[in-house]
Amino acid sequence: MLENIVNAVRQAGVIGAGGGGFPTHIKLQAKADTVIANGSECEPLLATDKTFLKQKARLVVEGLHLAMEATGAKQGFIAIKGHNKDVVDGVESCLEQYHLTIAPSHHRTKLALLDNYYPAGDEFMLVYDVTGRVMPEGGLPLNVGVVVNNVITLAQVAEAAGGKPVTRRYVTITGEVKKPCVVSAPIGATYADLVAIAGGTKTDEICLIDGGPMMGRLVDNWGDGIAKTTSGILVLPADHFIVQMKKRTISQEMKRSRSACCQCFRCTDLCPRHNLGHELYPHMTMRTIDYNLSEPSGHITSAFLCSQCGMCEMVACDIMGLSPRRIFAEYRKQLVSKGIKNPHTRKGFDARESYKNTKVSISTVLKKMGLAEYAVKPEFLGDAEVKSVKIPLSRHTGAPASACVKCGDKVRMCDVVAVPQDGKLGAAYHASIAGTITDVDQKWVGIKG
Numbered sequence: 001m002l003e004n005i006v007n008a009v010r011q012a013g014v015i016g017a018g019g020g021g022f023p024t025h026i027k028l029q030a031k032a033d034t035v036i037a038n039g040s041e042c043e044p045l046l047a048t049d050k051t052f053l054k055q056k057a058r059l060v061v062e063g064l065h066l067a068m069e070a071t072g073a074k075q076g077f078i079a080i081k082g083h084n085k086d087v088v089d090g091v092e093s094c095l096e097q098y099h100l101t102i103a104p105s106h107h108r109t110k111l112a113l114l115d116n117y118y119p120a121g122d123e124f125m126l127v128y129d130v131t132g133r134v135m136p137e138g139g140l141p142l143n144v145g146v147v148v149n150n151v152i153t154l155a156q157v158a159e160a161a162g163g164k165p166v167t168r169r170y171v172t173i174t175g176e177v178k179k180p181c182v183v184s185a186p187i188g189a190t191y192a193d194l195v196a197i198a199g200g201t202k203t204d205e206i207c208l209i210d211g212g213p214m215m216g217r218l219v220d221n222w223g224d225g226i227a228k229t230t231s232g233i234l235v236l237p238a239d240h241f242i243v244q245m246k247k248r249t250i251s252q253e254m255k256r257s258r259s260a261c262c263q264c265f266r267c268t269d270l271c272p273r274h275n276l277g278h279e280l281y282p283h284m285t286m287r288t289i290d291y292n293l294s295e296p297s298g299h300i301t302s303a304f305l306c307s308q309c310g311m312c313e314m315v316a317c318d319i320m321g322l323s324p325r326r327i328f329a330e331y332r333k334q335l336v337s338k339g340i341k342n343p344h345t346r347k348g349f350d351a352r353e354s355y356k357n358t359k360v361s362i363s364t365v366l367k368k369m370g371l372a373e374y375a376v377k378p379e380f381l382g383d384a385e386v387k388s389v390k391i392p393l394s395r396h397t398g399a400p401a402s403a404c405v406k407c408g409d410k411v412r413m414c415d416v417v418a419v420p421q422d423g424k425l426g427a428a429y430h431a432s433i434a435g436t437i438t439d440v441d442q443k444w445v446g447i448k449g
Contacts, residue, residue, distance in 0.1 A: 008160045009160045011160070014156045027149065036147070037077065044366050052152055061109070067147065180379070182381070186384070190225055205239070250326060275351065388447060401418035417429050
């Protein structure tokens with residue numbers, strides 16, 4: 001059974017849909033006592049996972065049970081923020097029905113209700129909130145007997161078991177658009193096409209972010225296609241605080257830090273990983289830059305512990321507008337380039353007493369970031385149909401996939417268009433629409449319907 005599930009998931013090209021993009025068939029080969037379906041919808045403004053759970057909870061439950069069978073887990077949880085009453089009620093009803101009719105002898109899975117804070121979906125926070133287990137520094141959920149998958153990923157596991165590959169995903173399109181919405185879009189649908197489905201933009205001078213406001217990335221080309229990991233498209237004015245933060249260079253960040261950091265400690269006080277007990281002190285890392293300090297080196301190598309959640313820059317340092325997150329990212333990049341590995345592997349510690357009292361609510365995050373005006377409930381529009389797609393081949397953990405088609409080839413939906421490189425971690429890709437291959441290179445496969 002394990003081999004069948006793993007092979008089906010590998011062939012279907014299932015990867016982490018929550019943003020990390022780690023090939024799911026690898027996770028399913030691990031042994032764990034607990035599987036958590038992550039439906040926390042961590043990023044502000046996004047409604048992708050919530051909408052998916054309301055539409056296809058049954059698939060999530062089926063995928064969770066398949067993951068439990070594969071990993072040998074005796075318990076499973078579907079983690080959802082408790083304030084989403086309609087989602088909670090729907091999933092609860094689905095679980096009850098599934099256990100009564102399909103798997104009456106199966107170990108019962110449960111709902112785990114989360115607080116409405118950011119970043120509730122971070123694996124370290126999620127595992128602690130659901131199980132009370134503290135993962136070691138630089139560790140994985142597996143280190144404490146847990147496997148975590150996004151709810152959409154688990155639904156794709158269920159579909160893979162039935163022979164269906166990953167060709168579509170739910171996406172939230174919100175911000176400066178006329179009709180904020182959630183759609184089921186083909187993988188590779190262009191940002192321009194999806195913004196048009198949302199009614200177009202309200203203003204001309206705007207920028208796009210792939211993902212949410214905290215951890216999303218700026219989109220350079222509207223003609224590029226969305227990935228399997230694209231949970232949202234956020235449209236913001238070009239002069240918005242968040243856009244300007246994401247556009248700044250590391251050189252600018254360092255200069256700003258040296259001139260403006262007052263060592264107020266707020267970045268450390270609100271750092272989720274710090275409050276979970278990790279030896280991570282963003283204000284001390286900023287000090288190493290501000291005063292050209294090289295010791296203690298732990299404040300530099302602690303960059304390996306940063307989750308890049310953005311709390312330090314977007315919320316804690318909202319007045320000065322500094323970015324410890326970007327400093328950590330640059331330190332980590334340089335350390336890796338020099339062959340230095342993470343020396344922080346401490347385990348057996350407890351969360352700090354400050355943990356519960358430093359969770360920042362989503363409503364506060366939105367106000368701090370100037371996003372409260374966009375906090376509207378998006379409409380679910382169902383399947384989005386497009387005439388062409390541009391499928392990215394490298395938006396996952398591991399090596400880029402290798403195209404196995406050429407320009408002019410005719411493909412049907414679900415045909416394989418790219419495969420993992422031999423002997424390397426990767427994922428397969430499938431045609432998300434039927435048509436003719438128009439573009440093939442190392443980064444993309446284009447299809448015109």
